[in-house]
Amino acid sequence: MKNFSEYIHIINKYSPKESVLITTIFILSGFCPIVTIIFVTDFINLAFYSAGMGTINSKIYFDVAAIILLYGYNLMLPAFQKLISEKAKINIRKKYKSILLEKCSKLEYYYLENAESWNLISRVLDKPENIIVGNYTAMNQIFATSISVIGLISIIIAQAWWAAIIIVVSCVPLFYLSIKSGKANYKAKIDSSELERKCEYYSEILSDRENVDERSIFGFTEMVNSEYRKIYNKAFKIKVSTRFKWFIKTKLGGVFTALAALIVIVALLNPLLAGSISMGMFISLVNAILSLKSNLSWGLSFQIDTITSGIEYMKDIKNFMSYEERLHALDTPVVQDKITSIEFKSVSFSYPGTDTQILKNVSFLLEGGKQYALVGPNGVGKTTIIKLLTGLYTNYDGEILINGKELRKYSFNEIKGFFSAVYQDFSRHEFTFKENIAIGNIEMMNTSYIDEAVDKAISQIELESLIENLPYGLNTNLGKIHKDGIDLSGGEWQRVALARAIISRSPVRILDEPTASLDPINENRIYELFSKISHDIMTILISHRLASTKIADEILVFNEGKLVEKGDFESLMNLKGHYCQMFEQQRSWYQ
Ligand SMILES: Nc1ncnc2c1ncn2[C@@H]1O[C@H](COP(=O)(O)OP(=O)(O)OP(=O)(O)O)[C@@H](O)[C@H]1O
Numbered sequence: 001m002k003n004f005s006e007y008i009h010i011i012n013k014y015s016p017k018e019s020v021l022i023t024t025i026f027i028l029s030g031f032c033p034i035v036t037i038i039f040v041t042d043f044i045n046l047a048f049y050s051a052g053m054g055t056i057n058s059k060i061y062f063d064v065a066a067i068i069l070l071y072g073y074n075l076m077l078p079a080f081q082k083l084i085s086e087k088a089k090i091n092i093r094k095k096y097k098s099i100l101l102e103k104c105s106k107l108e109y110y111y112l113e114n115a116e117s118w119n120l121i122s123r124v125l126d127k128p129e130n131i132i133v134g135n136y137t138a139m140n141q142i143f144a145t146s147i148s149v150i151g152l153i154s155i156i157i158a159q160a161w162w163a164a165i166i167i168v169v170s171c172v173p174l175f176y177l178s179i180k181s182g183k184a185n186y187k188a189k190i191d192s193s194e195l196e197r198k199c200e201y202y203s204e205i206l207s208d209r210e211n212v213d214e215r216s217i218f219g220f221t222e223m224v225n226s227e228y229r230k231i232y233n234k235a236f237k238i239k240v241s242t243r244f245k246w247f248i249k250t251k252l253g254g255v256f257t258a259l260a261a262l263i264v265i266v267a268l269l270n271p272l273l274a275g276s277i278s279m280g281m282f283i284s285l286v287n288a289i290l291s292l293k294s295n296l297s298w299g300l301s302f303q304i305d306t307i308t309s310g311i312e313y314m315k316d317i318k319n320f321m322s323y324e325e326r327l328h329a330l331d332t333p334v335v336q337d338k339i340t341s342i343e344f345k346s347v348s349f350s351y352p353g354t355d356t357q358i359l360k361n362v363s364f365l366l367e368g369g370k371q372y373a374l375v376g377p378n379g380v381g382k383t384t385i386i387k388l389l390t391g392l393y394t395n396y397d398g399e400i401l402i403n404g405k406e407l408r409k410y411s412f413n414e415i416k417g418f419f420s421a422v423y424q425d426f427s428r429h430e431f432t433f434k435e436n437i438a439i440g441n442i443e444m445m446n447t448s449y450i451d452e453a454v455d456k457a458i459s460q461i462e463l464e465s466l467i468e469n470l471p472y473g474l475n476t477n478l479g480k481i482h483k484d485g486i487d488l489s490g491g492e493w494q495r496v497a498l499a500r501a502i503i504s505r506s507p508v509r510i511l512d513e514p515t516a517s518l519d520p521i522n523e524n525r526i527y528e529l530f531s532k533i534s535h536d537i538m539t540i541l542i543s544h545r546l547a548s549t550k551i552a553d554e555i556l557v558f559n560e561g562k563l564v565e566k567g568d569f570e571s572l573m574n575l576k577g578h579y580c581q582m583f584e585q586q587r588s589w590y591q
Contacts, residue, residue, distance in 0.1 A: 006314050007135045015091035019136065021084045026140035029077055030147030032070055033292065037155065037284045039066045044280030085133050092129040100125055103321065106329040109392040110352040115194075117323065123193050123313075124320045135310035138303035145295055145303075152288055156264065163264040167289075170260030171296060174253040178301040181246035182308020188242035189309070195235035202228035250301040261293035326412050332442050333416035339507040339538050340403050342366040342389065347398035349381075349388060358384050359396070360561040366554075368507065371539040373549035375579065376558035382542045383424075385558075386510055389540075391415035420504035422514040426497035428488075430479030433470060433496070440500035457499040460529060466492055491522060498526065512542045527551055546583045555579060 011019040043063035050056045104121060111117040153164040205224050265286050272282045343366070349359040358381045366372050374382045388396055391412055400407040402418060420440060429436050437454050438445045444453060454474070458464060470476040470486060477485040478496075488496065494514065501509055511530075515523040527548055530539065541552060549555050550569045557565035557572070557579045565577050572579040 006317075007132055007139065007310060010096060010132055011088060011092070011136045014095040015088040015133075018084050018088035018091065022081065022088070022137060023140055023143075025077060025081055025084070026144040027147065029074065030144035031151070032074060033148045033288050034151035034155070036067065036070050037152075037281075037288050039063045039070070040284035040287065041278065041280040043067060044283050045278050046280075048279060081137070085137055088133045088136075089129040092132050096132065097125070097128055100128060100317075100320070102330070103323075103325070106325040108324045108326050109387070111323050113351070114353060119190075119194055119197075120316055120320060122197060123190065124316050126193075128317075131310055131313050135307055138306040138310070141299065141303050142307070145292075145300055148288075148292060148295070152285075152292060155285065156268075156289075163267045166260045166263055167257075170256045171300075173256050174250065174296065174301055175304060177246070177250045177253040178304030179308050181250050181301070182305040182310075183312060184242050184246055185239075185305060186309040186312035188239050192235040192238040195231050195238070199228055199232050199235065202231070246305075250305070254296070254301060257296045258293050261289050264289055328411045328413040331411075331413040333506070334411075334414045335443065335505055336414070336417040336507055338403075338536070339368040339418060341368060341401070342508070342538070343399075343401040343404075344385075345399040345401065347388065347396050347400060349384065349393065349396040351393070352395060358561050359388075361398070362558075362561070362563050363398075364556055364563055364566065366538060366540070368538050369536050370553040371541065371551065373541045373543060373552035373555045374558065375543065375546060375549055375555060375582070376564075380558040381561045382558060383512060386421070386512060386540070386542070390419050390421070390510070418506055419508045419510055420501040420506040421510040421512065422494070422497045422501045423510075424513040426494060426514075428479060428493050430477070430485065432472075432475050432477055433467065434474040436478055436496050437499045437503055440503040441505060443505075444503075453503050454499075457503040460502055461495050461499045462525070462529070463495060463499060466495075491519065495522075495526070498530075507536070508538045508540065510540050510542075513544065514541070515543070515545070515548065523548065546579070546586050 008019075040063075043060060046057050046060040046063065050060065104125065107121075111121065149167070153167060156167070157164045202224050206221060206228065268277070268282060268285060271277045272279070277285075344362050344364050347359055347362045348357055350357050362381075362385070374385065376382060387393055388400060389407075391407060391410070394408050402410065402415075407415065429439065431439070434454055437457055438450050440457075441450070441453060444450050458467065466488075467473055471484070478488060479485045480487060498511075498514060501511070501514075509530075515526055523545070541549065543549055552568070554566060554568060555572055556563055557577070559578060565572055565575060565579055567575065573583065574580075
């Protein structure tokens with residue numbers, strides 16, 4: 001019931017005018033059948049009377065006008081209601097969906113990496129406006145039908161009370177089946193949503209510009225296409241077979257209601273023959289019962305079904321809203337002036353919901369102003385260390401100290417203030433060239449200092465010649481969504497990401513495979529530039545190209561979640577351990 005009223009609360013809050021209009025329309029339409037009975041009865045009685053008298057009673061014109069108005073209202077109702085519902089949907093999309101999106105961006109990181117919670121998040125964010133307005137409309141429709149049924153039953157009770165009971169009782173199986181159907185349909189939606197997301201992914205592979213080269217060179221279009229069709233059919237079957245099964249069941253339930261309506265119509269013949277109801281009343285009651293029957297057996301089951309699914313959706317929303325948030329997740333980073341040390345003390349870590357220990361009792365000390373490199377084979381936990389360090393996961397054992405203070409004692413925006421980063425899958429923002437760099441320093445972005453800072457970052461990463469060739473210089477839109485957008489090469493995008501990291505005032509720079517898209521000459525140049533501008537800054541570089549780690553003050557070598565070696569290049573080479581072996585192997589490629 002609480003979930004049920006939540007819809008009313010949401011629409012009242014975010015689209016109050018439309019909610020009042022929708023309710024008014026439906027209340028009026030609920031009274032329509034009863035008022036129609038009154039006028040149709042009067043009209044038929046007057047028609048019979050006029051025929052008997054041989055003269056038309058002028059009151060009949062008033063009845064005709066009222067009946068035309070009522071029919072007109074019923075005719076216009078769907079279009080009018082659709083118009084208002086669309087407006088309500090726009091409001092909900094604008095106001096309520098942005099609340100859901102904001103919640104999403106505040107969530108603890110593990111919800112985004114966990115498949116189950118990610119499925120729920122996708123369901124919740126999938127067009128909430130349609131579900132919310134659809135449910136509110138269905139509720140009002142049921143309210144309107146209830147008004148009509150109560151009105152009709154009150155009239156019928158006066159003629160034959162047992163007939164009214166038959167109508168009410170005949171609705172029970174329909175109600176029951178509709179509720180079951182709504183639950184089953186929502187469950188089918190949950191089951192099919194994961195498959196639908198896979199379909200979306202396959203369709204992206206088939207249509208994205210980014211995938212076009214691989215698609216044509218490997219010729220996997222048909223393979224992906226057939227996989228897409230297979231999964232689409234599976235999802236379609238889950239949804240359609242459930243819908244079909246429950247459609248048949250609810251329609252069978254509707255047969256009860258139809259039979260009951262016929263029994264009541266036959267039963268009303270008695271009072272008609274006994275003269276206790278007029279011919280006008282009989283005809284208009286039959287008319288009303290028939291239209292109510294189709295309303296009950298077709299409309300009502302659909303509305304109950306919608307509401308039951310909607311209640312399940314509201315449970316999802318509640319679960320989503322109860323997901324833990326990261327405090328200060330949306331706050332701008334607190335500028336941190338300096339870093340003196342970062343220390344991992346016996347840190348062990350497993351990703352939430354998994355048993356595998358990714359980091360095993362890892363300890364090391366990093367000092368401010370120095371350059372560090374984390375190296376090791378794939379999957380040994382290098383990026384995981386960065387995730388812990390930047391506060392994305394806090395469920396580790398041991399201690400992580402930043403400037404001597406345990407990381408969990410900092411607020412999230414304080415932690416963010418320590419770091420700037422260039423990740424392996426760095427972002428390619430569809431903004432202008434200048435904005436792509438400037439967002440690295442949000443605090444400064446809207447001040448007059450930003451132009452100077454952007455220019456400095458551009459010159460430090462030596463991007464001037466690239467900008468000279470752009471049609472609007474720094475104001476050129478980058479990416480594909482803008483009509484005049486210019487796409488950059490992978491290496492050029494990566495250098496823009498590096499400039500973004502440089503403009504940030506944070507004292508620790510994380511470079512996770514930052515030069516993977518650069519040619520060797522540019523890569524070398526970038527590391528030289530970085531070391532030149534990084535005197536009072538700590539740099540943490542993750543790289544598989546071991547030549548690039550030579551410049552680091554200290555190299556930390558990881559294997560199977562453990563720190564196995566550390567030292568500068570010379571000492572690690574002399575040690576002739578893991579690092580030396582990997583380095584020699586890479587060197588042999590070039591000989
Ligand atoms: N969200 C997650 N949930 C569960 N396991 C994860 C998650 N993210 C990463 N892992 C696992 O943690 C291990 C370490 O991953 P990590 O990305 O830290 O390795 P890495 O050393 O950076 O590897 P690479 O050099 O390939 O980038 C991997 O086995 C990976 O499968």
